[in-house]
Every structure is written in C-alpha cells, then in structure tokens.
Amino acid sequence: MRSLILSTAVHLLFGLMILFSLFLLLRGHNLPGGGFVGGLVAAIAFTLFAIADSAAAVRRVLRIDPRYLVVAGLAVALLSGLFKAAAGMPYLTGAWVHPGGLPLGTPLLFDVGVYLTVVGSVLTLVLTMEEER
C-alpha cells in the first residue's frame, strides 16, 4: 500500500534524520548520544524510506549490501583499538590529534564503527523481512 502523505513526509524528513543521526554520533563523546543511538536513528530513516517506497529503493540509495556495512563497522571498531599498540599501550587506548584545536580521537572512530554496525544489522533485518512479504 502506497500512502502519498507518508511518502511525501519521508522524502522531506529523510535527509534531516540522517543529519540528526550524524549529529548524535559526533555529540556522543561527552554528551548523550553516540554511535549506537545515531545508528538507530539512521536505521529508522532508512526503514521509513523502505515502508514509504520499497526495499529495492533503499538498496539503490544505499548502493552497498547492508551486510557489508556490518563488516565495515566491525572492522573499523576493531582497528580503532589498535592505534596505540605500537607504543605498547593496551587495546582500545585512545590516540588523539588536535588539528586546529579540534580534538579528534580513536574513540570517535570506534563510535563510527558502532554506527555502521547498527545501521547495517538493523537494515539487514528490516530489508529481509520487507522483501519476504
């Protein structure tokens, strides 16, 4: 069933929700937010898109199989812990750089990994179920 209201609203909201999910992801280090919540918001955006349009449309927008997002996310999270390994520090020790006073560190990278994993696994579930209907 296609609903004109839903599909118009989703097309307007989609970009906003993705933007909000990225905002949550970046905010997460010291304030409420983070990769998990951000990933869920992004996944909801894609899910709404799938309901309003179709699962195939979501796959077209995504370009890659959501399962590979899980792989990429896990790999990024795993690697983010290894940055200080050469310095003999334990796993997951944060490494930081400050380009122009902006603190960037491996915990953010870890969060990006979580974000990708959450988006990928939720979408794998949702799209599979959507296509089986």
Added chain:
Amino acid sequence: MSWWPVLPILVPLTTAILGFAAMRSLRAQKVISIIGAAALLVVSIGLLDRVWGGGILVAQMGNWPAPFGISLVADALSAAMVFITGVIGIAVAVYSLADIDRRRNAFAFHPLLHVLLTGVCGAFLTGDLFNLYVWFEVMLIASFALLVLGGGRAQLDGAVKYVALNLISTLLLLSAVGLLYGMTGTLNMADLHLKVQEVENTGLLTAVAVLFAVAFGIKSAVFPLFFWLPASYHTPPVAISAFFSALLTKVGVYALIRTFTLIFTHDVGYTHTALLAVAALTMITGVLGAAAQNEIRRILSFHIVSQIGYMVLGLALFTPLALIGAVFYILHHIIVKANLFLISGVVNRTAGSFDLDALGGLYKSRPFLGVLFLIPALSLAGLPPLSGFWAKLILIKASLELEAYVICAIVLLVGLLTLFSMTKIWHEAFWKPRPVPRENPFAAAVVGRREMALLMTPIVALASLTVAIGLYAEPLMDLSAQAAAQLLDPSDYVRAVLGGVP
C-alpha cells in the same frame, strides 16, 4: 601490561569479520575459518605458556586503571579454559567442513562459529562482571543464529526453548549485577572481592549470591533448570551440537566457579551447601533421564547435565582437592563430550540414523569407529586408564576426606549408571545385528573418502588426547592444581588486577 589476554578475543573476531567480508565465496570462508581456528589455538597455547607456574596476566582496556575500566585477566583457570576452547574450536571447524551442508554454509556458518568463539573466550577472560554479561550476550546471539541456521520445524522448536530460558537467565544475571553494583559500587571482580567483605547486610548479599547461582545455573543446566538442554541440543547439525555441548554449559560452570570463589565466600556454609544439594540432584536426574532415552544425541545431552553435577560438586565441596577435581573434570569433559557428539554424527552419516532401534552392526562394518567410540564413552563413565577415571577419583577422594559418604556413594552410583548408558549405545549401535530396515534400505549415504577423513581427523585427535591425559595425567593435574590454588587464595588475583592495593 600484556597483550596476551586480548589476543584470544581479537583473533576469532578478526576471523569472523574476514569471513563475513568473504560471504560471496564459501571456499574463502572455509579457508579463513580454518586458519583463524588454528591461529586461536596457537594464541591460546601462548597464553597458557605465559601463565604456567602461577603467573597472572592482566590487560586494562583503554589504559583505564583497574576498578574503573574493564580488566581482562588470565589466571591458570582462564588460560586453561581458553586453551581447551582453542582445541575444540579447530576440531569443530575441521569437522564442519564435511558436516555442514551448502545451505547452512551460505548463511555464514563459519563466521558465526567464530563470533561464538569470541564470546566464549571473552567470558573466560574478563575480570569485570558487567563485561561478563556482555560476553554472555555475544554468545547468545551467535548461538541463537547457529541453532536456527537453515532450520526445519524441530530445530526451531528446540531453539525457542533455548532462547526463552536463556533470556530469563540473562535478565536474572543483569538484575543480580545491578543489585551487587548498588551494594558495593564496583563491578570489577577483584575489587568486588575486597568490597563485599565490607558489606554489612550479609543477608541481602546471600540473596544476590543465590540470584547469581540461579542465573549461571540456567546457563550451565543444573537441576532443576536443565530442561532446555535436552530439548534443544539434539536438533541442530552435529558440529553445532558438539560445540554447544562442549563449551556453552561450561561457560556457566566457569562463571559459577569464578564468582563463588572470588566474590561470594562470605557464607560458605549456606551457599555452598545449597550448591552441593543441587550438584547431587543434577547428577542423579541427568543420568536417570539418559537411561530413559533411545536416541544417541538425547542420551548424550542428558549426560551433559549429569556431568555438570560433578563439576558443581567440586566447587560445592570447596576444598583444595575438590576444586582441583572440578577444574580437571571440566577440561576432561569438554574433550570427551565434544568427541562423543562428533562420533554420533559419523554414526548417522554411515548408518543413516541417530535412533538406537534403527542402528546395529556398526562394529562389523566399521570396527575402527567402534574403538574410537569406546575411548570417550568409557572415559565418560570413568574407567581407568582414561581421563575420566582421574577426574572421578579426585572428586571421590575429596568427598571421602570430608567424610561426605552419601555424596561419595552418589558419585560412584552415577558413574555406574553412566557406564550402563554407554554400554547401551555400544550394544545397540555397534554390537547387535543390524535390524532389517523397514523403509528405504539405502538411506545411509555413501560418505566420500575425503569427507570421511575430515570427519575422522578431529575424532582421532580428541580420542588420542583423552588417552594421553589418562596415561599421563601429570601436566593437566599440575595445571588444575595451580588453578585451584589461585581460586582458593585470590590475593594474587586481586593484587595482579588492582596493582599496588594489598
């Protein structure tokens, strides 16, 4: 600060990621899986080598100091469990090359197996109660997926029971962790060891201890919380049930042993006596349940329950010798039980059934398989000179030292009944003449030479391990003694984790 306790988690996780990345090619997945399992075995041997002789390795994740961050701790018990996980991991990985069909492989069987290995190793190595809960979750998710993989009706039916009971256990564990945190303000196990001694409301502490015992008890399938196990373990493919039966319940037993030696020792008279009753009832009900079954995998599943009783018994008696027995028993049992399940798979492949009524004459057609079956079967029952004999001997000696004659009698009786069950399988499947098949006389598929080699290699390896432990029990005994000493006197553990704190 050491990397060794992290590696047994990172290696299978990396393997799983690479396997998922190669989801287009089954061949690549298999190659990655075998290499990853071999790497895990190597890493676990390295870890065992480093903690041998009383060393305790600690890694503080993220370089946060001990009570605040998550610590990974490898003492003798953890390292031994990780080592045996590595052994079973590679055995099952090789076996599954021939056992898992194409459809299940396409659903990422091998990567999921390594996710499960990650969870198991993580649970053995963590020094943090909440982190333990997280590893249980990792294990659960992976095991749900493996249990229903490519499933038919029976498999889904078993999985629903498994999932429901394990979710209850997980909820209990989470609330117990929350209560304990509320009372002590810490989740680090070494820190908890010190903090619980300052808790004034010991009644509440005992209540929390019982909550933990119930949560881990469901996981390790002790009386009266075991019924999910025989209901689900016989449904998935043999490689999966072998892995589950060898390791998953033992993670629960490990968690019981860890928490009830390190944290909850304030009221041994109450908690450990309760555990003793549970252990005795578990042994008896498990073995009686097995006697009533007529399907090989169901018999073996009930025997897991009864054998769990022996391990909990070792913890409950709470003497140095009894703990040595418990650790030895776990290590021996993991090898033997995995092997029995793997053999049941070969029986099914060659004779076309798991049902004892439909089987027969296997000794005539495959005498070598018969011998290979007898080794773990007699070891399970505790006949000398196999590994199970030493395991039972230590426990009997420990119970005699405490003058617990009733317990000693139960141990002997259950051993006898186990022998009865094993001879039943032997007689029905191997010795009696093959019954005339009612329908489809050609049900037994011809197993190719290469496939057979893949199936038999892990079985032969595990059987020789059983014999080797039986004939030369000294190293394993030594390891168990080290583990038991560290469990009974956690001061080294606490010092290693918390650093300077006495």
